[in-house]
Amino acid sequence: MTNNHRAEHRIVVEASPRTVFGLIADVEAWPRVFPPTVHVDVLERSAGEERIRIWATANDAVKTWTSRRVLDPEGLRVSFRQEVSQPPVAAMGGEWIIEPLSDSRTLVRLTHDFRAVDDDPQGVEWITRAIDRNSDAELDALRRAAQAPGSGxxxxxxxxxxxxxxxxxxxxxxxxxxxxxxxxxxxxxxxxxxxxxxxxxxxxxxxxxxxxxxxxxxxxxxxxxxxxxxxxxxxxxxxxxxxxxxxxxxxxxxxxxxxxxxxxxxxxxxxxxxxxxxxxxxxxxxxxxxxxxxxxxxxxxxxxxxxxxxxxxxxx
Incomplete structure:
Protein backbone atom coordinates (compact mmCIF):
# COMPACT_ATOMS: atom_id res chain seq x y z
CA MET A 1 0.00 0.00 0.00
CA THR A 2 1.31 3.45 -0.92
CA ASN A 3 1.99 5.73 2.04
CA ASN A 4 0.86 9.34 1.94
CA HIS A 5 2.79 11.78 4.09
CA ARG A 6 1.73 15.20 5.35
CA ALA A 7 3.43 18.30 6.69
CA GLU A 8 2.31 21.71 7.88
CA HIS A 9 4.29 24.88 8.56
CA ARG A 10 2.97 28.14 10.04
CA ILE A 11 3.92 31.75 10.53
CA VAL A 12 2.23 34.90 11.83
CA VAL A 13 2.62 37.93 9.58
CA GLU A 14 2.08 41.52 10.72
CA ALA A 15 0.25 42.49 7.54
CA SER A 16 -3.26 42.36 6.15
CA PRO A 17 -4.61 39.04 4.81
CA ARG A 18 -5.09 40.63 1.36
CA THR A 19 -1.45 41.72 1.22
CA VAL A 20 -0.32 38.20 2.09
CA PHE A 21 -2.67 36.61 -0.44
CA GLY A 22 -1.42 38.95 -3.16
CA LEU A 23 2.19 37.86 -2.65
CA ILE A 24 1.27 34.18 -2.78
CA ALA A 25 -0.95 34.66 -5.82
CA ASP A 26 1.70 36.58 -7.83
CA VAL A 27 3.73 33.52 -8.77
CA GLU A 28 5.79 35.38 -11.38
CA ALA A 29 7.31 37.46 -8.55
CA TRP A 30 8.34 34.37 -6.57
CA PRO A 31 11.98 34.34 -7.76
CA ARG A 32 12.35 37.80 -6.18
CA VAL A 33 10.38 36.98 -3.02
CA PHE A 34 11.14 33.34 -2.19
CA PRO A 35 14.76 32.18 -1.82
CA PRO A 36 14.26 28.61 -3.18
CA THR A 37 12.48 29.72 -6.38
CA VAL A 38 14.81 30.25 -9.35
CA HIS A 39 12.36 30.74 -12.23
CA VAL A 40 8.65 30.39 -13.00
CA ASP A 41 6.90 30.04 -16.36
CA VAL A 42 3.12 30.45 -16.49
CA LEU A 43 2.00 27.88 -19.07
CA GLU A 44 -1.78 28.46 -18.87
CA ARG A 45 -3.96 30.92 -17.01
CA SER A 46 -7.74 31.27 -16.65
CA ALA A 47 -10.06 32.71 -14.03
CA GLY A 48 -9.00 31.29 -10.69
CA GLU A 49 -6.64 28.67 -12.10
CA GLU A 50 -3.17 28.48 -13.61
CA ARG A 51 -0.68 25.89 -14.80
CA ILE A 52 2.95 26.71 -14.02
CA ARG A 53 6.42 25.27 -14.34
CA ILE A 54 8.79 26.01 -11.47
CA TRP A 55 12.54 25.64 -11.11
CA ALA A 56 13.67 25.70 -7.48
CA THR A 57 16.43 24.52 -5.17
CA ALA A 58 15.75 21.58 -2.85
CA ASN A 59 18.47 20.32 -0.51
CA ASP A 60 21.12 22.11 -2.62
CA ALA A 61 19.89 20.44 -5.83
CA VAL A 62 17.86 22.13 -8.58
CA LYS A 63 14.49 20.55 -9.35
CA THR A 64 11.77 21.44 -11.84
CA TRP A 65 8.13 20.44 -11.93
CA THR A 66 4.78 21.41 -13.42
CA SER A 67 1.86 22.27 -11.15
CA ARG A 68 -1.74 23.40 -11.31
CA ARG A 69 -2.83 26.10 -8.88
CA VAL A 70 -6.36 27.05 -7.88
CA LEU A 71 -6.69 30.57 -6.44
CA ASP A 72 -9.57 31.41 -4.12
CA PRO A 73 -9.32 35.13 -3.26
CA GLU A 74 -12.59 35.09 -1.30
CA GLY A 75 -11.60 32.11 0.83
CA LEU A 76 -7.96 33.32 1.00
CA ARG A 77 -6.58 29.98 -0.19
CA VAL A 78 -4.25 28.82 -2.94
CA SER A 79 -4.10 25.08 -3.58
CA PHE A 80 -1.48 23.38 -5.73
CA ARG A 81 -0.89 19.93 -7.19
CA GLN A 82 2.16 18.79 -9.14
CA GLU A 83 1.29 17.31 -12.53
CA VAL A 84 4.84 16.22 -13.31
CA SER A 85 7.13 15.57 -10.34
CA GLN A 86 10.83 14.78 -10.17
CA PRO A 87 12.27 11.82 -8.24
CA PRO A 88 12.37 11.12 -5.40
CA VAL A 89 8.92 12.78 -5.41
CA ALA A 90 6.15 10.57 -6.83
CA ALA A 91 3.32 13.01 -6.08
CA MET A 92 3.03 16.33 -4.28
CA GLY A 93 0.32 18.83 -3.45
CA GLY A 94 -0.77 21.22 -0.77
CA GLU A 95 -2.34 24.52 0.11
CA TRP A 96 -1.56 28.04 1.28
CA ILE A 97 -4.22 28.87 3.89
CA ILE A 98 -4.48 32.51 5.01
CA GLU A 99 -6.33 33.08 8.27
CA PRO A 100 -7.07 36.67 9.39
CA LEU A 101 -6.19 37.32 13.02
CA SER A 102 -7.10 41.01 12.63
CA ASP A 103 -7.15 43.60 9.84
CA SER A 104 -3.35 43.81 10.03
CA ARG A 105 -2.30 40.43 11.40
CA THR A 106 -2.44 37.11 9.55
CA LEU A 107 -1.73 33.44 10.24
CA VAL A 108 -0.34 31.61 7.20
CA ARG A 109 -0.46 27.81 7.08
CA LEU A 110 1.45 26.01 4.33
CA THR A 111 0.44 22.35 4.00
CA HIS A 112 1.97 19.56 1.90
CA ASP A 113 0.95 16.01 1.13
CA PHE A 114 3.33 13.77 -0.78
CA ARG A 115 4.39 10.27 -1.82
CA ALA A 116 7.93 9.09 -2.48
CA VAL A 117 8.92 6.93 -5.43
CA ASP A 118 8.51 3.26 -4.40
CA ASP A 119 7.83 4.45 -0.81
CA ASP A 120 11.59 4.50 -0.38
CA PRO A 121 12.40 5.58 3.23
CA GLN A 122 15.44 7.55 2.07
CA GLY A 123 13.24 9.31 -0.46
CA VAL A 124 10.71 10.15 2.25
CA GLU A 125 13.48 11.56 4.43
CA TRP A 126 14.90 13.63 1.54
CA ILE A 127 11.48 15.08 0.67
CA THR A 128 10.64 15.82 4.31
CA ARG A 129 13.94 17.64 4.76
CA ALA A 130 13.42 19.65 1.55
CA ILE A 131 9.84 20.60 2.53
CA ASP A 132 10.95 21.68 6.02
CA ARG A 133 13.86 23.72 4.68
CA ASN A 134 11.99 25.38 1.80
CA SER A 135 8.78 26.01 3.76
CA ASP A 136 10.67 27.76 6.56
CA ALA A 137 12.58 29.87 4.02
CA GLU A 138 9.43 30.73 2.04
CA LEU A 139 7.34 31.64 5.06
CA ASP A 140 10.06 33.84 6.51
CA ALA A 141 10.52 35.55 3.13
CA LEU A 142 6.75 35.97 2.82
CA ARG A 143 6.66 37.63 6.26
CA ARG A 144 9.47 40.04 5.33
CA ALA A 145 7.95 40.91 1.97
CA ALA A 146 4.45 41.43 3.38
CA GLN A 147 5.73 43.67 6.17
CA ALA A 148 8.06 45.64 3.86
CA PRO A 149 5.64 48.10 2.19
CA GLY A 150 5.25 50.12 5.39
CA SER A 151 9.00 50.41 5.91
CA GLY A 152 9.96 52.26 2.74
Whole structure:
Protein backbone atom coordinates (compact mmCIF):
# COMPACT_ATOMS: atom_id res chain seq x y z
CA MET A 1 0.00 0.00 0.00
CA THR A 2 1.31 3.45 -0.92
CA ASN A 3 1.99 5.73 2.04
CA ASN A 4 0.86 9.34 1.94
CA HIS A 5 2.79 11.78 4.09
CA ARG A 6 1.73 15.20 5.35
CA ALA A 7 3.43 18.30 6.69
CA GLU A 8 2.31 21.71 7.88
CA HIS A 9 4.29 24.88 8.56
CA ARG A 10 2.97 28.14 10.04
CA ILE A 11 3.92 31.75 10.53
CA VAL A 12 2.23 34.90 11.83
CA VAL A 13 2.62 37.93 9.58
CA GLU A 14 2.08 41.52 10.72
CA ALA A 15 0.25 42.49 7.54
CA SER A 16 -3.26 42.36 6.15
CA PRO A 17 -4.61 39.04 4.81
CA ARG A 18 -5.09 40.63 1.36
CA THR A 19 -1.45 41.72 1.22
CA VAL A 20 -0.32 38.20 2.09
CA PHE A 21 -2.67 36.61 -0.44
CA GLY A 22 -1.42 38.95 -3.16
CA LEU A 23 2.19 37.86 -2.65
CA ILE A 24 1.27 34.18 -2.78
CA ALA A 25 -0.95 34.66 -5.82
CA ASP A 26 1.70 36.58 -7.83
CA VAL A 27 3.73 33.52 -8.77
CA GLU A 28 5.79 35.38 -11.38
CA ALA A 29 7.31 37.46 -8.55
CA TRP A 30 8.34 34.37 -6.57
CA PRO A 31 11.98 34.34 -7.76
CA ARG A 32 12.35 37.80 -6.18
CA VAL A 33 10.38 36.98 -3.02
CA PHE A 34 11.14 33.34 -2.19
CA PRO A 35 14.76 32.18 -1.82
CA PRO A 36 14.26 28.61 -3.18
CA THR A 37 12.48 29.72 -6.38
CA VAL A 38 14.81 30.25 -9.35
CA HIS A 39 12.36 30.74 -12.23
CA VAL A 40 8.65 30.39 -13.00
CA ASP A 41 6.90 30.04 -16.36
CA VAL A 42 3.12 30.45 -16.49
CA LEU A 43 2.00 27.88 -19.07
CA GLU A 44 -1.78 28.46 -18.87
CA ARG A 45 -3.96 30.92 -17.01
CA SER A 46 -7.74 31.27 -16.65
CA ALA A 47 -10.06 32.71 -14.03
CA GLY A 48 -9.00 31.29 -10.69
CA GLU A 49 -6.64 28.67 -12.10
CA GLU A 50 -3.17 28.48 -13.61
CA ARG A 51 -0.68 25.89 -14.80
CA ILE A 52 2.95 26.71 -14.02
CA ARG A 53 6.42 25.27 -14.34
CA ILE A 54 8.79 26.01 -11.47
CA TRP A 55 12.54 25.64 -11.11
CA ALA A 56 13.67 25.70 -7.48
CA THR A 57 16.43 24.52 -5.17
CA ALA A 58 15.75 21.58 -2.85
CA ASN A 59 18.47 20.32 -0.51
CA ASP A 60 21.12 22.11 -2.62
CA ALA A 61 19.89 20.44 -5.83
CA VAL A 62 17.86 22.13 -8.58
CA LYS A 63 14.49 20.55 -9.35
CA THR A 64 11.77 21.44 -11.84
CA TRP A 65 8.13 20.44 -11.93
CA THR A 66 4.78 21.41 -13.42
CA SER A 67 1.86 22.27 -11.15
CA ARG A 68 -1.74 23.40 -11.31
CA ARG A 69 -2.83 26.10 -8.88
CA VAL A 70 -6.36 27.05 -7.88
CA LEU A 71 -6.69 30.57 -6.44
CA ASP A 72 -9.57 31.41 -4.12
CA PRO A 73 -9.32 35.13 -3.26
CA GLU A 74 -12.59 35.09 -1.30
CA GLY A 75 -11.60 32.11 0.83
CA LEU A 76 -7.96 33.32 1.00
CA ARG A 77 -6.58 29.98 -0.19
CA VAL A 78 -4.25 28.82 -2.94
CA SER A 79 -4.10 25.08 -3.58
CA PHE A 80 -1.48 23.38 -5.73
CA ARG A 81 -0.89 19.93 -7.19
CA GLN A 82 2.16 18.79 -9.14
CA GLU A 83 1.29 17.31 -12.53
CA VAL A 84 4.84 16.22 -13.31
CA SER A 85 7.13 15.57 -10.34
CA GLN A 86 10.83 14.78 -10.17
CA PRO A 87 12.27 11.82 -8.24
CA PRO A 88 12.37 11.12 -5.40
CA VAL A 89 8.92 12.78 -5.41
CA ALA A 90 6.15 10.57 -6.83
CA ALA A 91 3.32 13.01 -6.08
CA MET A 92 3.03 16.33 -4.28
CA GLY A 93 0.32 18.83 -3.45
CA GLY A 94 -0.77 21.22 -0.77
CA GLU A 95 -2.34 24.52 0.11
CA TRP A 96 -1.56 28.04 1.28
CA ILE A 97 -4.22 28.87 3.89
CA ILE A 98 -4.48 32.51 5.01
CA GLU A 99 -6.33 33.08 8.27
CA PRO A 100 -7.07 36.67 9.39
CA LEU A 101 -6.19 37.32 13.02
CA SER A 102 -7.10 41.01 12.63
CA ASP A 103 -7.15 43.60 9.84
CA SER A 104 -3.35 43.81 10.03
CA ARG A 105 -2.30 40.43 11.40
CA THR A 106 -2.44 37.11 9.55
CA LEU A 107 -1.73 33.44 10.24
CA VAL A 108 -0.34 31.61 7.20
CA ARG A 109 -0.46 27.81 7.08
CA LEU A 110 1.45 26.01 4.33
CA THR A 111 0.44 22.35 4.00
CA HIS A 112 1.97 19.56 1.90
CA ASP A 113 0.95 16.01 1.13
CA PHE A 114 3.33 13.77 -0.78
CA ARG A 115 4.39 10.27 -1.82
CA ALA A 116 7.93 9.09 -2.48
CA VAL A 117 8.92 6.93 -5.43
CA ASP A 118 8.51 3.26 -4.40
CA ASP A 119 7.83 4.45 -0.81
CA ASP A 120 11.59 4.50 -0.38
CA PRO A 121 12.40 5.58 3.23
CA GLN A 122 15.44 7.55 2.07
CA GLY A 123 13.24 9.31 -0.46
CA VAL A 124 10.71 10.15 2.25
CA GLU A 125 13.48 11.56 4.43
CA TRP A 126 14.90 13.63 1.54
CA ILE A 127 11.48 15.08 0.67
CA THR A 128 10.64 15.82 4.31
CA ARG A 129 13.94 17.64 4.76
CA ALA A 130 13.42 19.65 1.55
CA ILE A 131 9.84 20.60 2.53
CA ASP A 132 10.95 21.68 6.02
CA ARG A 133 13.86 23.72 4.68
CA ASN A 134 11.99 25.38 1.80
CA SER A 135 8.78 26.01 3.76
CA ASP A 136 10.67 27.76 6.56
CA ALA A 137 12.58 29.87 4.02
CA GLU A 138 9.43 30.73 2.04
CA LEU A 139 7.34 31.64 5.06
CA ASP A 140 10.06 33.84 6.51
CA ALA A 141 10.52 35.55 3.13
CA LEU A 142 6.75 35.97 2.82
CA ARG A 143 6.66 37.63 6.26
CA ARG A 144 9.47 40.04 5.33
CA ALA A 145 7.95 40.91 1.97
CA ALA A 146 4.45 41.43 3.38
CA GLN A 147 5.73 43.67 6.17
CA ALA A 148 8.06 45.64 3.86
CA PRO A 149 5.64 48.10 2.19
CA GLY A 150 5.25 50.12 5.39
CA SER A 151 9.00 50.41 5.91
CA GLY A 152 9.96 52.26 2.74
CA UNK A 153 11.42 49.15 1.11
CA UNK A 154 10.39 50.13 -2.43
CA UNK A 155 13.63 52.08 -2.75
CA UNK A 156 15.56 48.82 -2.25
CA UNK A 157 14.13 47.23 -5.41
CA UNK A 158 15.48 47.90 -8.89
CA UNK A 159 15.10 46.25 -12.28
CA UNK A 160 16.85 47.31 -15.45
CA UNK A 161 17.82 46.18 -18.95
CA UNK A 162 20.87 46.60 -21.16
CA UNK A 163 20.59 45.83 -24.88
CA UNK A 164 23.16 45.05 -27.58
CA UNK A 165 22.48 44.55 -31.32
CA UNK A 166 24.41 41.75 -33.02
CA UNK A 167 24.96 41.19 -36.74
CA UNK A 168 25.32 37.47 -36.23
CA UNK A 169 23.59 34.17 -35.55
CA UNK A 170 21.54 33.99 -32.30
CA UNK A 171 22.89 30.45 -31.76
CA UNK A 172 26.46 31.75 -31.60
CA UNK A 173 25.49 34.38 -29.03
CA UNK A 174 23.70 31.74 -26.97
CA UNK A 175 26.69 29.39 -27.12
CA UNK A 176 28.97 32.13 -25.79
CA UNK A 177 26.65 32.87 -22.87
CA UNK A 178 25.95 29.18 -22.20
CA UNK A 179 29.61 28.13 -22.16
CA UNK A 180 30.44 29.93 -18.91
CA UNK A 181 33.25 27.45 -18.29
CA UNK A 182 35.31 29.53 -20.73
CA UNK A 183 34.48 32.91 -19.21
CA UNK A 184 37.69 32.94 -17.19
CA UNK A 185 39.68 33.15 -20.43
CA UNK A 186 37.13 35.24 -22.34
CA UNK A 187 35.94 37.89 -19.83
CA UNK A 188 38.48 40.23 -18.17
CA UNK A 189 36.34 40.78 -15.05
CA UNK A 190 36.00 37.01 -14.36
CA UNK A 191 38.89 35.56 -12.36
CA UNK A 192 37.63 32.05 -11.53
CA UNK A 193 34.82 29.80 -12.75
CA UNK A 194 33.42 26.52 -11.54
CA UNK A 195 30.54 25.14 -13.59
CA UNK A 196 28.44 22.03 -12.91
CA UNK A 197 25.67 20.67 -15.14
CA UNK A 198 24.38 17.42 -13.69
CA UNK A 199 21.07 17.79 -15.57
CA UNK A 200 20.98 19.10 -19.14
CA UNK A 201 20.37 22.86 -19.27
CA UNK A 202 20.46 23.25 -15.46
CA UNK A 203 23.77 24.77 -14.37
CA UNK A 204 25.37 25.63 -11.05
CA UNK A 205 27.88 28.43 -11.63
CA UNK A 206 30.37 29.69 -9.05
CA UNK A 207 32.42 32.69 -10.07
CA UNK A 208 34.95 35.20 -8.74
CA UNK A 209 34.53 38.61 -10.37
CA UNK A 210 36.69 41.71 -10.10
CA UNK A 211 35.15 45.08 -9.21
CA UNK A 212 36.52 48.41 -10.50
CA UNK A 213 38.12 49.12 -7.10
CA UNK A 214 39.99 45.82 -7.17
CA UNK A 215 37.79 43.81 -4.80
CA UNK A 216 36.93 40.22 -5.68
CA UNK A 217 33.33 39.07 -5.22
CA UNK A 218 32.41 35.38 -5.13
CA UNK A 219 28.95 34.57 -6.44
CA UNK A 220 27.09 31.30 -6.84
CA UNK A 221 24.16 31.05 -9.25
CA UNK A 222 21.65 28.57 -10.59
CA UNK A 223 21.17 28.97 -14.35
CA UNK A 224 18.19 27.60 -16.30
CA UNK A 225 19.07 27.41 -19.99
CA UNK A 226 16.58 27.58 -22.86
CA UNK A 227 18.68 26.67 -25.93
CA UNK A 228 19.19 29.47 -28.44
CA UNK A 229 16.71 31.84 -26.76
CA UNK A 230 17.41 32.58 -23.08
CA UNK A 231 19.34 31.85 -19.89
CA UNK A 232 17.73 32.88 -16.60
CA UNK A 233 19.61 32.75 -13.33
CA UNK A 234 19.40 33.39 -9.62
CA UNK A 235 22.34 34.09 -7.37
CA UNK A 236 22.41 31.79 -4.34
CA UNK A 237 25.36 33.69 -2.92
CA UNK A 238 25.25 37.45 -3.46
CA UNK A 239 27.65 40.28 -2.66
CA UNK A 240 26.91 41.99 0.66
CA UNK A 241 25.12 44.94 -0.93
CA UNK A 242 22.33 42.73 -2.34
CA UNK A 243 19.90 40.33 -0.68
CA UNK A 244 18.42 39.20 -4.02
CA UNK A 245 19.90 39.18 -7.51
CA UNK A 246 18.05 37.53 -10.39
CA UNK A 247 18.94 37.95 -14.02
CA UNK A 248 18.29 36.84 -17.56
CA UNK A 249 19.97 36.83 -20.96
CA UNK A 250 17.36 36.88 -23.73
CA UNK A 251 18.17 36.56 -27.44
CA UNK A 252 15.66 37.63 -30.07
CA UNK A 253 15.87 37.80 -33.84
CA UNK A 254 16.23 41.14 -35.62
CA UNK A 255 16.66 42.39 -39.17
CA UNK A 256 20.43 42.53 -38.82
CA UNK A 257 20.84 39.29 -36.86
CA UNK A 258 19.69 39.38 -33.24
CA UNK A 259 19.19 41.50 -30.14
CA UNK A 260 20.64 40.47 -26.78
CA UNK A 261 19.00 41.83 -23.63
CA UNK A 262 20.44 41.50 -20.14
CA UNK A 263 17.91 41.99 -17.34
CA UNK A 264 18.81 42.40 -13.67
CA UNK A 265 16.36 42.30 -10.76
CA UNK A 266 17.89 43.33 -7.45
CA UNK A 267 16.84 43.86 -3.84
CA UNK A 268 19.40 45.88 -1.92
CA UNK A 269 20.57 45.25 1.63
CA UNK A 270 19.98 48.50 3.50
CA UNK A 271 22.22 47.47 6.41
CA UNK A 272 25.19 46.94 4.08
CA UNK A 273 25.11 50.36 2.39
CA UNK A 274 27.38 52.21 4.84
CA UNK A 275 29.77 49.28 5.53
CA UNK A 276 30.26 48.67 1.79
CA UNK A 277 30.14 52.20 0.37
CA UNK A 278 31.31 54.21 3.37
CA UNK A 279 29.84 56.40 6.09
CA UNK A 280 27.23 58.78 4.77
CA UNK A 281 26.35 56.63 1.75
CA UNK A 282 22.64 56.43 0.96
CA UNK A 283 20.37 53.84 -0.63
CA UNK A 284 20.33 56.03 -3.74
CA UNK A 285 24.13 55.77 -3.84
CA UNK A 286 23.79 52.00 -3.59
CA UNK A 287 21.25 51.93 -6.43
CA UNK A 288 23.63 53.89 -8.64
CA UNK A 289 26.60 51.73 -7.66
CA UNK A 290 24.80 48.42 -8.31
CA UNK A 291 23.24 49.65 -11.55
CA UNK A 292 26.63 50.75 -12.86
CA UNK A 293 28.53 47.66 -11.69
CA UNK A 294 26.05 45.05 -12.96
CA UNK A 295 25.32 46.94 -16.16
CA UNK A 296 29.01 47.37 -16.92
CA UNK A 297 29.78 43.67 -16.48
CA UNK A 298 26.74 42.40 -18.39
CA UNK A 299 27.30 44.87 -21.24
CA UNK A 300 30.96 43.85 -21.44
CA UNK A 301 29.85 40.21 -21.65
CA UNK A 302 27.29 40.97 -24.37
CA UNK A 303 29.83 42.97 -26.41
CA UNK A 304 32.25 40.03 -26.30
CA UNK A 305 29.40 37.67 -27.28
CA UNK A 306 28.65 40.06 -30.16
CA UNK A 307 32.30 39.97 -31.26
CA UNK A 308 32.28 36.15 -31.06
CA UNK A 309 29.07 35.82 -33.13
CA UNK A 310 30.04 38.38 -35.74
CA UNK A 311 33.46 36.78 -36.18
CA UNK A 312 31.79 33.39 -36.64
CA UNK A 313 29.44 34.93 -39.23
CA UNK A 314 32.38 36.36 -41.21
CA UNK A 315 34.22 33.03 -41.18
CA UNK A 316 31.28 31.05 -42.58
Missing amino acids: ADDLYLRFDDVVEVAGDPADVYDFLYDAQRWEERLPHVKRVRLEEGTADLQLLEMDTLTPNGDVHTTKSVRVCFPATAIVYKQLRTPALMTVHNGAWRIGGSGSGCTVTSTHTVVLNRDAVAPVLGAGATVEDARTFVRDALGRNSTATMLLAKEHAERAARER
